[in-house]
Every structure is written in structure tokens, then in C-alpha cells.
Amino acid sequence: MAVLRLSRPLRFSRSWLLSGAGALVLAVGGALVGPAILAQIEGDRGIAPIASTGDFEVSGIEVNVQGSSAADARAKGWQEAEKLAWQKLWKTNSLGGGEAPALDAGTLDAMVAAVVVEQEQIGPHRYIARLGVTFDRARTGGYLGMHGQVARSAPLLIIPVLYEGGVASVYETRTPWQRAWAEFHTGESAIDYVRPNGGGADSLLLTEGQLTRRSRNWWRLVLDEFGAADVVMPIARLTREFPGGPIHGTFTARHGPDNRFIGQFDLTAPSDDQLPQMLADAVHRLDALYTQALQQGQLAPDPSLNMAPQLDTKLINQILDSLGPVQQSAPSTTPAPGVPVTGAAPAGPAAATFTVQVATADGAALDAGLAAVRGVAGVQGAATSSVAIGGTSVLRVTYAGNLETLAAALRAQGWKVTAGANALSIRR
Template identity: 50%
Template sequence: MTLSFPTSGPARRILIVGTVLLALLAAVLLARGLTAQVEGDRGIAAVAGSSDIEVGGIKVDARGDNAQEARENGWREAQKKAWAQLKGPAMPDNQIASMVSSIVIEQEQIGPRRYIATLGVIFDRSRAGRYLGGNAQKTRSAPMLLVPVTISAGTEMVYERRNPWQRAWAEFNPGTSAIDYVRPSGAGGDSLLMTFGQTGRRSRTWWRNVLDEFEAADVLVPIAKLTYQYPGGPVKGVFTARYGPDNTYLDGFTLEAANPGELPKMLAQAVKRFDGMFESALAQGKLKPDSTLSVGVSGTDPALLRLIEIGRAVEAREAARRAAAAGETADTVTDPAATPTAAPTVAAVVNSYVVQFASPDAGSIDATLGAVRSTAGVRGAATSSLAIGGTSVMRVSYAGSLAELAAALRARGFNVNQGSNALAISR
């Protein structure tokens, strides 16, 4: 059977309009699909910074004329009990309240005129520290990016949606810890940048881009594998601590919750054990930042770059001297005063240019960055915008003009399109 399509008349116009509408519909659906990857309530901000002082497990039983007043009375009682546990000096309730940065609700029961709860009180160290005396400061680690992984029902998850393991780390207060945790909220693009697959990636270039985004020196990966025995039954947790771009194993342990309602308490306990393991690893020298992650944006040691520049300057002077000697022989110059002298070497001005490049996958990003960095005259190259499957952007430091950079990249095998102050390259 032969299919025929109209080539003219109303039928052809209908076909064209239908095709355009289908294309527009596909574009709208694609845009909504891309937006859905980062939309929704998936971010949980850390409730306490590393400078705060937390006192947890405070039990209160307060009453009031209504539920709201009973709760406020309970919180004031918790603040006073927490301050007493810290052995702070006697002071009015409003002054104690002024030093409280937040209240953590561990468990609460609210009645019409009664409030029973277990609370945690977090004091701001800058305001409360002066009254509590100076404690010896621990040697703190370099900033460590935290990537909490949850494995449950055969699915690995980090920030794709809110989960109890992420919340447990967000509610953890590292005020007295020796580890300087960098805890992303998981909102926006965090869920695309940090995934379970990222923990198994070995590319230092890729990891350096991720760590630079959060101003961290290395990465810690606490993994919680949760197994639900049956609906409403016990929950078994197998916990594993890993660190670094090589996903190095540190230690592990197992806990069990009697039911899903006890899961938050078990995860809070696991977080404290993880913190202890990380502190122990730091004391043993295992958490030293990977030197391959602290290289400058050019990917080359600065001392080596300086040696390369000195070598190029010496080579230029030698070339000028040989050219002068060759000219003197050809012209049979006999007057020493007429002998040309080598012109002083002038340091090239290093400029910064924007270069766009196609990035279908992570491997192509690494390959393109490596090729650009090894181009003659390039002093450094680092990505400023990443788009897997699209067009990424890098900032290139080059000792020369934009036209010279374009010529150098063409010599490296790139197809180059030059704009007003930017280049677009492809293979």
C-alpha cells in the first residue's frame, strides 16, 4: 500500500498547522519535564550552625489557660533547664530567651491546657559563650561536603525528595564536633548536582567543580540502608561511612527501630555515631583533604607554571640572539657597535575569555577541559556553568588576544566560532 501526502491546498495547510502544534506541545512537555527535576519541596535547611550550643533531651510538663499558652510556658521552662545544664549564671528569663536561636521538638503532646514534650534548646555561641567560660577549641577539619545517601526498597536517594535521613542530618547540631560539615539544603539544583551516582565518580575535575560550588575541601558520604521487615514492624538500618572522591570505606554499624515511629530516634542516634567515627578518622589522619582536589583552576601546580614561563622566556632570548648572529654574518658587519642586541622580553598580558562548548556527558567535559588547558598560551580553564546534554561554559585565561586563542584552539582540532568577546568550540 502506498501512502500519499497532500502537496497543496487546504489539506497541506492543515498538515503544516498540525505539525507546528505538535512541536509546540512537545516543547511544553519537555520544559515541564525539566522543571519537574528541581521543583517541589525537597530542601531541608540545617537548623543549627557549627557555632551553636545545643542541649537536648529536656523533658517539660507545663500548663496554661489554653494550648498555645501551655506550649509557650513549656518552651520557657525548657530554656531555663537547658541554661542550668550548661551551668550558666542566674539571669532573667527574657535574657536567656534572647540567647536562644531555636527550639528542637524531639517529641510533644499538646492538650487543651497541658503541654508535655521532650525538647532541645540551641543557644547562639556568640551571645551565650561569654557567660559560659572559654572551652578549649578542638582542632577542626577542613570543610567537608556532606552527601547523605538513603538506600531503601532497591532505590538510592540523596536529595531527590525529602527523606528521614536527610532530616536527621539537618537537625544535627555539630557545635562541639571537630568536623566542619558543609550541609546543603538539597533545594533547587542540589538534587541534580549531588546524586548517588556522583559518589562513585572518580573524575577529579568533576569533583573539583562540585566542591568549589559549596566551598568544601573534600566529601563525606554517610550511607543508611533501611529495611522494613513488614508494614508497621521493625526497621533495620545498616550504616556505612565513606569519604573522598575514591569512595573510601571508613567503618560501619547496625541499628534497629521497633517500628517506623521510632525511626527518627534511631537515625538521630546513627548521626551521632557517624560524627564520632568521622572525628576518630580525623584524629588518625585519615580525613586529610585529597591533594588532587586542591589544585588551582588551571589544573597545574603554580610553581610548575612559573618554571614553564621562565623556560619560555629563556628560549625567546636564545632565539633572538641566534637571529641577531645570523643577521650579522649575512651582512658582514664588522663594527661591534652595530651588532644588534636582543630585545627585552615583555611579559604577555593574560586575559579572561568565555568559551562555550557542547557537553553531552561528563566524559566530554573532562576531555574538553583537558584539551583546552593543554593549548599553548592557556594559563587556566574552569567551568562556570555546567549543562549535561546541552552547552556548558568555561572561563579561559589566555596570554594573548581572542583571535590568537581561536587560532590556538583550531590548531588543537576544534571547530571555533568567534563572537565579540567569546568563543564557541566543538569537535
């Protein structure tokens, strides 16, 4: 039997060991891990909300017309949609009631700002479609009997939560529920929605777990980050009977850091193709629930979210009493004999006009804001230029001083003040 004898022990290079181990890890890791894992704030997420104006939007108009050509059929379909949308708009928004007045095609076309194609089928001589029509508020409001501004709510942060397949999501991925709220025209609503786009750190700050938080400090930080006064949580729960089949949705409106219940309803979509339309209808119905709650006084900002310091009036009185009476003598304006007059007395600071925005949840809040501004020393006049009960009212203030001094005087009264360009925003 032959015996192999080694003159010296075997030695392996460290680089060979590392390269072999690395190859083994890569081989095993590639088989187990698969694609690269992205961080939560990375990836394709976030849907920017559409620019909302005060225009009137009427959706879901069904047309089925024929024409001499495809273009002629489409033009007739759009004209028919404008007429049907005008009748529907009159029934839902008119202050006069009754039937919609008959308008000629030119007048009606001038009132239309846009036609939105929701779904269409174009044939050689036929046009079948579901359209949406947007009417310009400035040109249409006079026919509807609407004049002036509508009172709006305080800025409310919106957290749209979707429960589907046992998973809750807000902005972690692009969901159809987030898209429905991003495409909602908030200009018609009495609710001042603050809609994050869901990108960046929004998916970390605003999650489903936020609904169960009760810490006012945490809520203050989140609301101040988005410039909101309170929060609303529209919740959608979707269940499917089978893949591609009917989809049942339960929609709930909630409000405030205590997750208070506002209302709930159910809708059903026959198939996946009808899901976006069902979610759009749900958004409009939830907005109606929030508007009704605003009219009933249920959407007033939570007073516990107020970060204004509380002043101890007793302590202030004790300090003033300890200082004793202050003797003030009016300065003499008559020069002493033999003293030459070198010039006139220096004039005080020139008066300037500033804009002050006040969060007015009710009439008492507006009166309190006016009283606070007029009570500042140096204010020569304060008048309301815009009143929005349940929203933000605007004051025009004439003040003998600069903006920083006015802001400091209001902070001393316990108001939370935000300074801008020649303007202040105050709230309790």
C-alpha cells in the same frame, strides 16, 4: 445480486486522516501513559539547610508537668526543660566536670536562645512534651569554660545517600535522610560541612553513582562548583519488618574520592513516627565519627585533588643559566652639572593591607603559606590574625602593590588563588 459500482476511487482528506490518527493516539496514550512525566531537574525537590550558628543545641528533653491552666502548665514545662537541658549540656560540653552549677530562673532564661517543640500534648491542667533547647554560645560559653575559637576542618561537601526498598537516592526526591542533614545545626560541629539544597542541577551532579567515581578531574569540577576541598558520604540503609512496624537502620560514614571507610553503627525506630528522631540521632553520631577522624588526622584533604601546577625547578634553573648574569647599576641620584632639578623622584606604589585566607590542614601548611606570602617581592609584613589547624587560617598582609599583582605572584609559586573583595584565598 446488486453490484455497487463507483465512478471514481474513494479519496480521504489528509486532514481527516491526521485528526483520526491523532484521536486514536491520544486515546491510547492517555490510557497507557497517564500523568505527565517530569524531567529530572523539575518537580518539588530540594530542602534548604537551616542557618547554622555556634549556639549549643540540646534535644530530646522529656517533660511531664501540671499547672493551674494549660498556659501555666506549658510555662512550667518549658522552665523544667531549660533546667534539664542545662544539666545535660554541662555533662557533655563542660571543661570543669562535676555537677552543673545551680542557676536561677532569670539567668537560665537569659542564656536560652530558643525552645524547639519536637512533640507536645496539652491538656487543661497538664503538659507532656519532648522539647529541644538552644543556648546562646556567647552567654553560655563562659559558664562552660570555653574561650576562643575551635579548630575546624577544611570545607567538606556532603553527599547523604539513602538506600530504602532497593532504591538509592540522594537529591532525586525529598528524602527523610536529606531532611535530617538539612536540619542539623552544624555550628557546634568541628566539621565545616558544605550542604547543597538538592534543587536544580544538584540532583544531576550528586548521585549515588558519584560514590564509585575515581576520576580526579571529575571530582575537581564538582568540588569547585560547591567551593569544597574534599567530600564526605554519610550512608543510611533502612529496612522495614512490615508496613508501619519497626525500622532498622545501618549508618556508615565514608570520606574522600576513594570512598574510605570511617565507621558504622545500627539504630532501630519502633514505628514510622519515630523515624525522624532516629535519623536525627544518627546524624549526631555520624558527626561524632567525623570529628574523631578529624582529630586523628584522617580527614585531611586528598592531595590528588590539588589543581596547582607543578613547577619544574630544573627547567627554571636552566633558563636562568642561559640568560647569564644580570648586571644592575644603581641609578645616580646626583644631578649633572648645569641640569636643573625639576622635582623629587617619583615614589613607589603606596602600601595597602589585604586579607589572605590559607587552607591549613596542619601546622606545616600554615608555615608554608606564611613563607610564600612573605617571599613575594613588595610584601612589607604578614601576620596571622586567625589560626585554624584543619580549616582555614587568616593572614593580614601589607603589600606595596595591588591585589592582582599579589595574586599573580602567589600563582607563580604554585598556589591556587581565588580573588575576592580586598582578599585572597590560597591553597595547594
